[in-house]
Structure formats: C-alpha cells, structure tokens
Amino acid sequence: MSALLSLSHVTKVYRQGGMLGRRLITAVKDVSFELGEEPEILSIVGESGSGKSTVAAMILGQTEPTEGELxxxxKTVAIHSRAERKAFMKEVQPVLQNPFEAFNPLKRVDRYLFETARNFSASGKRPDRQQAEKMADAALHHVGLTLEEVKGRFPHELSGGQLQRVAIARxxxxxxxxxxxxxxxxxxxxxxxxxxxNLxxxxxxxxxLSIIYITHDLATAYYVSDNIIIMRKGEIVERGRARTVLDNPQHxxxxxxxxxVLGADFSPAT
Ligand SMILES: Nc1ncnc2c1ncn2[C@@H]1O[C@H](COP(=O)(O)OP(=O)(O)OP(=O)(O)O)[C@@H](O)[C@H]1O
Known part of the structure; x- marks a missing residue:
C-alpha cells in the first residue's frame, strides 16, 4: 500500500548569525517515517527545541529540507508557485497553536470561513453566498458548532476553545x-x-482524515494517537503504537x- 506521507532521511540545518559568528543548527536530523493510506493520528512529542515544529513546517511545505525527501x-513536496501552494493546501491543512493569531481581531470569523469556501471549494467551482454558508455550516457541525453560533462574531467574542474549533472547521x-x-x-x-x-x-x-498532532502533552497524545514518535535534539529516539510506547517506554x-509529564506511576484506567 502506498503512503499518504513519507519522510525519508530528512535533515534540516538552519544557519544563524551573520558573516561573523555564523552558527549551524541541526533542527532535524535523519528523520524517516510514514503515514499510510488508512486514516491515522500520529503524535510527535518531545521537549522544546526537539525539532517538532520544523518537521511540521517541512510537511506543510513552508520550509525545504536540507537533505532527504518528503x-x-x-509526489515530492515542493512548492514554487501560488498555484502549487493552493493545490497542496487543498490536501494538507495546518492548525496553529494560537487561534487568536490565526484570525485578524478586526475581521468577523465567518468571513474567514466564507473566503476559504470560495477559494477551496471541493468541486473546483466558486460557490455563491448561499453555498459558501452551507459549506461553512457543514464544517462547523463537524467541530460541534453551527454557523448561527459564530455568525457576525469577532475573534475576541469567542472563547479560545471555540476559536480553535472555528480554526479547525476552516x-x-x-x-x-x-x-x-x-x-x-x-x-x-x-x-x-x-x-x-477527542474531536x-x-x-x-x-x-x-489523518492528523499529525504535535504536542508537549503526553496525556492527550496517549488518549488520541494511534502512533507516536518521540523526538530529542532533532532525532527520533522512539516510535511505535502510542499506548505500547507510553505504557512501557524503552529509551x-x-x-x-x-x-x-505524567508522573512515574501514570497508568490510565482505560
Ligand atoms: N527559522 C529558524 N532559524 C534558526 N533556527 C531555528 C529556526 N527554527 C527553529 N530553529 C532552531 O531549531 C531547533 C528546533 O526548533 P523547533 O521549533 O523545530 O523545535 P520544537 O520541538 O518545535 O520546539 P518548541 O516546542 O519550543 O516549538 C531549535 O534549536 C530552534 O532554535
């Protein structure tokens, strides 16, 4: 079976500093993993600076690997034009850490949904207002909200949790x-x-849908993920079924x- 996503010996080196005192930082080092065609939630965990966000940025085509291939x-992830970016974003969507940064505070949140509906209609045809509202409402239903609940609201009029749901709906x-x-x-x-x-x-x-869930939070990773990757200093130190790894970590x-994070005697009831 072919893979939905594969990373093969991916390394990312950043250059920091100017001509003098230039420093190379290996953010990700020889990372390989796959997501199959079957929907899967893969968690990537690790302490701050372990390279998780850099892996995410490469998967999203926001930055290119220094070595290796995604x-x-x-098809190789390589985005060189707006058209390529749009085509790629139809298939792979980001969910950001801070929903308040994802939305302009002066713009009503429903407008984001309508704009996305117009730009990314699955049929390829630009939907009219009514169709865009229908698409927005359907997406909101998937996250436990309705268009009626968010219509006309500004980001600050929603809670962080609600706004993150709207971001996911989008x-x-x-x-x-x-x-x-x-x-x-x-x-x-x-x-x-x-x-x-749980959503x-x-x-x-x-x-x-397959989901790559990047987190510090081992407890939520334990409950939701099928598989887990543990990263340290840019490298994968352990991987496998989430419960197997977290019940009995080897590394x-x-x-x-x-x-x-969980306490030495963490043992979930389920
Ligand atoms: N654009 C960049 N330029 C230079 N160095 C960077 C850049 N982005 C990340 N780094 C460095 O790469 C390393 C990995 O960072 P990364 O953000 O991928 O880790 P992380 O595990 O996501 O951390 P956090 O949980 O704090 O976001 C760090 O040493 C970081 O300082």
Whole structure:
C-alpha cells in the first residue's frame, strides 16, 4: 500500500548569525517515517527545541529540507508557485497553536470561513453566498458548532476553545486528507483540551482524515494517537503504537519525559 506521507532521511540545518559568528543548527536530523493510506493520528512529542515544529513546517511545505525527501501522495513536496501552494493546501491543512493569531481581531470569523469556501471549494467551482454558508455550516457541525453560533462574531467574542474549533472547521472546508496541528491545545483552557483532542479522534473516523498532532502533552497524545514518535535534539529516539510506547517506554529519554509529564506511576484506567 502506498503512503499518504513519507519522510525519508530528512535533515534540516538552519544557519544563524551573520558573516561573523555564523552558527549551524541541526533542527532535524535523519528523520524517516510514514503515514499510510488508512486514516491515522500520529503524535510527535518531545521537549522544546526537539525539532517538532520544523518537521511540521517541512510537511506543510513552508520550509525545504536540507537533505532527504518528503513525499505526499507519492509526489515530492515542493512548492514554487501560488498555484502549487493552493493545490497542496487543498490536501494538507495546518492548525496553529494560537487561534487568536490565526484570525485578524478586526475581521468577523465567518468571513474567514466564507473566503476559504470560495477559494477551496471541493468541486473546483466558486460557490455563491448561499453555498459558501452551507459549506461553512457543514464544517462547523463537524467541530460541534453551527454557523448561527459564530455568525457576525469577532475573534475576541469567542472563547479560545471555540476559536480553535472555528480554526479547525476552516481547515476542514477544503476537505483535506491531512491536518498538521502544531501544539493546537497549548493555548486552550486545560478543561477544554480533551474536548478538542477527542474531536481529532472523531474527525479521523467520520471524515477519514489523518492528523499529525504535535504536542508537549503526553496525556492527550496517549488518549488520541494511534502512533507516536518521540523526538530529542532533532532525532527520533522512539516510535511505535502510542499506548505500547507510553505504557512501557524503552529509551531513557522517553522514560524521563513520561515521568516528568505524567508522573512515574501514570497508568490510565482505560
Ligand atoms: N527559522 C529558524 N532559524 C534558526 N533556527 C531555528 C529556526 N527554527 C527553529 N530553529 C532552531 O531549531 C531547533 C528546533 O526548533 P523547533 O521549533 O523545530 O523545535 P520544537 O520541538 O518545535 O520546539 P518548541 O516546542 O519550543 O516549538 C531549535 O534549536 C530552534 O532554535
């Protein structure tokens, strides 16, 4: 079976500083993994600076690898034009960490949904106002909201959790095959995190969506992900089925991470 996404020996080196004192930072080092055709939630966890966001940026085509290759649906991820970006974004959508940064505070949130509906209609035809509203409402239903609830509202008139749901709804409008969510719950109130993470599980089963879930939060990763990758200093130190890895981490770093985040005696009831 072919892969939806594959990273093959991907390395990313950043150059920092000017002519004098130039420094090379290897943010990601020889990383390889695949997402199959079957919908899957893959969590990428690791401490700050372990290279998670750089992996996300490469998957989203925002930055190119220094070495190695990323393929989506059998084609090398390489975006050189607006048309290529648009075609790629139909298939792969980001969900950002801070929903308040994803929306202009002076723009009503429904306008974002309508614009996305107009730009990324699955049929390829530009929908009229009524059709765009229908598409927005359908996407909002998938995240537990309705157009009526958000219509005419500015970002600050919604809670962080609601706004993140609107951001996810917007990402669903093009009917992508992959969501790349980089720390999507870290700015959301702790009591609402699980609801958003559970939403990912539903989107996977209801829409057949694959999700890369980048997080510090091992507890939510444990509950929602099928597979997990643990990164440290740009490298994958451990990978496998999420529950297997987190129930019994093998690498000393994974053990330390688990103990630090979940407590040494973490043992979920389920
Ligand atoms: N644009 C950039 N230019 C230079 N160095 C960068 C750039 N982006 C990231 N880095 C460096 O690459 C390394 C990996 O960073 P990255 O943001 O990918 O890690 P992370 O695991 O996502 O961390 P965090 O959880 O804090 O976001 C860090 O040392 C970081 O300082």
């Amino acid at each position: 393929q989506f649906d059998g 990402a669903l409008i093009p009917q992508p095959r992959l969501l790349v969510a980089d720390e999507p719950v870290s700015m959301v109130d702790a009591s609402l995190r699980m609801a958003i993470v 990912f599980g539903r989107l996977k089963s209801e829409l057949g 000393p770093y994974s053990r330390a991470l688990k103990d630090a």
